């Protein structure tokens with residue numbers, strides 16, 4: 326990348342022309358006008374590109390998606406209404422009833438539920454493999470009907486670091502792409518395409534927005550996976566789409582555009598989980614300071630992790646930036662400039678101790694959210710991962726009394742003082 330990532334955060338994507346607004350305009354319109362019905366027909370056949378209905382595409386969204394695409398180093402990107410929609414579309418764009426996906430067992434609770442319950446009801450089968458499994462265990466998870474591999478760069482909330490390069494090699498050896506949820510590190514701290522990932526998803530609700538203001542998601546394609554090398558495995562991309570008069574996505578849009586065009590043309594058309602242009606505008610404001618905020622989130626996360634580790638009332642701390650953490654070495658490889666602001670830990674006194682600490686914090690407020698400018702704290706076993714049994718929690722790397730602290734961008738001294746006073750009540 327010739328331009329530094331900090332500059333892309335501020336000026337990537339939207340490029341105003343002469344006399345046009347400097348800020349990304351909010352195109353608050355469901356529809357777009359054309360001079361002839363014939364031209365409109367061509368739009369519907371994907372023969373020409375253009376906007377016609379905001380359930381499929383909107384210019385504000387595309388300007389912001391272009392910025393995220395540039396940040397990740399991809400060839401095409403689309404915004405979705407949520408991170409959940411991004412994960413669903415990324416997988417469903419490749420897999421149908423009767424297909425199979427290999428996924429890391431350490432996933433965000435909502436993603437686990439989407440895969441293990443809802444998509445299973447659609448006839449898609451998932452094998453969940455430990456993030457730190459052996460090469461043999463990983464290879465054994467693949468089946469002839471496997472269509473993709475899915476993992477999180479930094480798992481929410483167990484904070485294990487996913488060995489992207491290793492998993493990408495096994496995925497590719499089995500003729501399938503690697504999809505990475507890069508929500509926690511953001512492209513500021515890790516760019517999974519540089520390690521062999523093929524498709525990236527984001528919950529933009531988290532650090533990218535960063536202010537707890539707008540739910541959203543994004544999918545980015547590296548444009549590198551050769552669908553044509555496995556035409557029988559990926560017929561949706563390599564064979565004619567009857568719902569668009571026989572268009573073949575890889576032929577018409579190339580490897581760089583096929584995946585995102587298909588997801589827009591089919592999944593947005595039929596399911597409509599598109600981000601509102603207002604939310605895309607808010608997301609873009611967040612992206613403009615992402616590089617600055619990530620530095621402070623990481624500095625606070627590191628300071629909080631070190632403080633907690635040294636505290637006598639703390640049983641365990643998970644943070645890849647801590648020397649001696651199980652994922653320290655992988656963290657140094659994939660996240661050399663910092664991981665994120667989220668620290669997972671266990672306090673003495675089990676679940677009761679956790680609840681006492683949480684209610685005593687003043688800056689760290691109880692919220693079902695992470696990756697926000699304001700520090701927040703959550704008890705996953707009681708909230709985001711509530712549907713899981715203790716055995717499933719253990720497989721996800723989550724203890725029943727684990728607390729997830731999401732360090733905001735407040736002054737480090739104030740955050741540590743808040744933790745200190747709250748721990749004195751335990």
Ligand SMILES: *Cc1c(COP(=O)(O)O)cnc(C)c1O
Nearest residue numbers: 407408409433481508528530541
């Ligand atoms: C929050 C989150 C999601 C889901 O995103 P929503 O925007 O809440 O739908 C997916 N993956 C990770 C890692 C998350 O933290």
